[in-house]
Amino acid sequence: MTTAVTGNELADTVQRRFPEAVEEASEGALRVAPDAIADVCRFLREDALQDFDLLSSLTAVDYVEYFEIVYHLTSIARNASVVLKARVYGREAPALPSVVGVWQGADLQEREAFDLMGVTFTGHPNLKRMLTWEGFQGYPLRRDYLEPPLPYTWPQGG
């Protein structure tokens, strides 16, 4: 059975390595400061003890006051899984470092989060819209996204 590593267990190991990174550790997940996310992820992947080598899923959730980026990590060798979270405030240009350097699997998932939620991942090789066409304005999955009244004409996409 996959042992779900809880946020609390992971909190102190991460605390020792990155003193001010951990913002909150709960039963379900470990919340990390957004700008330290790339380093924590690199540590979790490369450290022999942790060895979280498979990024299962990367999601962006819009909680109106902030965006929460959720990372589900899995360790194939240890058959363990952990949930990492990062909160990004502000609605105009929420940004946090990209983890494509750590796992290449994050590439398309970050592009999808950018395309639908508007969260920019700094350091991503080609952060472009993926599911909507290039001329699309707005980020559809945000809670406050309103479809412009019909009939509207989007500029001709790429």
Next chain:
Amino acid sequence: MAPLEDNRIFSGVYGFFQGTLSAPEWLAYFFGGFAVIMTVVNGFLLIGTIFTWMERRVVGRFQSRLGPNRLGPFGILQAIADAIKLLFKEDIVPRRADRLLFNAAPIVMLAPSLMALAVVPFGAGSYVADLNIGVLYVVAMSGVASLAVLMAGYASNNKLALFGAMRAVAMLLSYEIPLVMTLLGITVLAGSMSLVGIVGAQGIPFLLVAPLGALIFLIAMSAELNRPPFDVTEAESELVAGYITEYSGMKFGIFYLAEFSNVVLAGALFAVLFLDGWNGYFLPSHLWFLLKVFGFLFVASWVRATLPRMRIDQILALAWKYLFPLSLVNLLLLAAETIAWPDPSTAELWLMAAINWVVALAAVPLLAMVGARTPARPRRVGFPQEVR
């Protein structure tokens, strides 16, 4: 060279014009020849059309489904219905296409296979012309068809068609050589280049005498005709429809008919060269010829229903590294045997057959190990400046 006069159709029409209508001699001669050509060309195109229907039924049967069965008994009128439909379809010429080449391509594809019919003996004594360089004439005609594919691909201003055309050039030319080598072998064995002569010289069907030649002929001919497993020029899974992507209406119809008629022509050639033409017991000679051709067509449909496509570089490797040496071995073998027994009687033919079979069974796997392997991963071909 049997004179034209003793050709039954010609003499019948000539007599009719000369006698009852008492038309001038040249007019009767013209109509006599025209009648012969009409019967041969229409007969051949009719068999081509029947083959389109037959292929769809046979491949359907292989795929455990029925195939066309709505129009006419067993759906036989389906081919004619397709032709009529294509006649009424809109005929689109792409905008910046090279109009002259675009319109000429289908004709250049169909004409050579019709002209190649002149030398094929359909039955005992019924052929249009018995050229003493029959085999050379056929090889010349099959060369022209590859030109048509290039014209169509280049003229239709479509990248995928261009891919199809480029592949066609490479494949058709490199399979010309093993084909010619095999025909050379058969000519050496039969002692004459005229197809009627070859049929006459076949005490035993050459399929038994020169198995290696038959195998190479089959492979090379299916490459010449873009038949699977070599149908890379109009690969529907990669190039949408290859060189005929931009064609619609009757131009596509002519291409389609030309492709299937070429297969029938190949069947006729295989029957003449390897299955002893129209010779056979009990049944009339024409029926034997038809049976052999339809046998070849069944095998062609069978192969088409089963085998996946090979990649273009593997096809070329197969031609140059495998078929070419194999055809040399075959030619060498047959030449040596003809020197040993200049005018082979049936017994000697059986002896030659035995030798050829042994060598064939040895050469095929041996060369397979050496020749046909291509590097699985082609060398990285990049531009001076690697693109991004």
Next chain:
Amino acid sequence: MYGMGIVKGLLVTLKNARRKPFTTQYPEQRLEQAARFRGQEFTWYVDRCTGCASCAKYCPLGIIRIETDPNGGNEQDGGTYRVDTFDIDQARCMYCGLCVEACPYDALHMGSNFEASQARRADLVITKEDLIGREKHPSTWFRPQLSREGYDPFSGQSKDWHEAGRESGEWHPQRPETLPGAGDTRATSDGDYR
């Protein structure tokens, strides 16, 4: 040996050529369908329908339109409304069957036909009169009393609402509060589920 794989493939194709084709010639021959087939042309019993519109609420696409007359014909003592219009817009329906699942009185059943296509999109809307006048061949989808009885919608004769029977109470969807281990789920006073 080099060619053996190809020859084996050819033999497999030949073996299949001898088998009977598995395709059926549609208009003449027909595939026999399962009794639970979720088809078009719903079966609706007007006598059972109380106009509660839980089917309309439950449809993911919201394509069922019900207009009832509350003050009018309240004849039946059970407090049912008389249904004035009951339209199902089959043009947008995806036949998922959730409306049939939601109906507490077994009034609405899935149909079992799939050839109800029309020339104009507007004709695809089934009205109350169509539903009442139609032959009743309910599918046994989510209707265990029909499947227990072995009813076959394709062969059997039209089924009147008396014979359609009704499943016991526990089978039908419950109100949320009977959910084991769930929090307080009653709708709040101002009507929305906050």
Next chain:
Amino acid sequence: MTTHSEPTIVNIGPHHPSTHGVFRMRLTMDGENILDVEPVIGYLHRGSEKLAEERNYTQVITLTDRMDYVASMTNNQAYVLSCEALAGVTPTERGMYLRVIGAELQRIVSHLVATGFFLQDLGAFATPLMYSMRERERILDLFEMLCGARITVSYMRIGGVFQDAPAEFWPALRRILDDFPAYIDELEGLITDNEIVTYRTKGVGAISGADAINGSLTGPVLRASGVSWDVRVAAPYDVYDRVTFDVPVGDTGDNYDRYLMRIREIRESLKIVEQCVAQIQPGPVRATNAMLFRPPPGESYVPIEAPKGELGFYLVSDGTIAPYRMHVRAPSLINLTLMKQMLVGWKLADAIVSFGSLDVNMGEVDR
């Protein structure tokens, strides 16, 4: 004189015969060799995740059918498992067995489709595809018997399945289980050691195990690269801990191995269904009959082993009857990450075949 030539850009798709739905590849080509690949997706984006926020939990089930439209049963299973984890509902025994039978039959269907179209991309003139479709139809008849629909099944509900299997389901299933192995041998006979197939797929588009893990590939694609990771074994859900089956693992991770994985997994699925049919006991098939399912606030992510890879629904609930946020971990989308690495350097014909061997379903990629 040196002839000057520069790379041409060829668009494969979105309207193209072998793109498994609506998918476009912008290939930068030097003659037949591929220099650069840029996948363009989004043509089938229906905004399922936005739609889910306006539907109550049971209505979302009809949405999940249409994501990976070739394997709708496993979509339902992933979603329903995530909902049950949200509210702590434990499904009934018989319901779980019926779910696993449905999911494994769906895996066989999905792998049949993948193998059939893989051969179609290789150029076999639709014959293996017809054989796969013929067998797939027999399983779809089972689904029609079970839940009334052949493709969009919507069979599973929170707490089990919506209705028990009809009486005639079990003999029909028995017949399929008896003659399927013979059929798989025949299909393998047609393909596995066919020289042209091995010639064109061995060593083509190979991905190493480490790259596959780093690129978050999952499912048969990952196992073909030699990594033995199957969510049914790692984190068994429903009744997978009571059935025994082994996980086929490849070695080089090329197109040929990916095809082999699927064929072997079909045999394993048959074994699983066999054991389920043996172990299943009569009983209720649905734990709760709630029409309006209202979980307590919280979140849940339960990954399952879908035919294409690890599929999971990340559900966030705020206590109302509709999910606050639903994110789908789509294996087809994430398996596309390493496409550039697989295709560059190969030929145009290999691009189509490698894409086909990834077995990507555009409904799941674009959601």
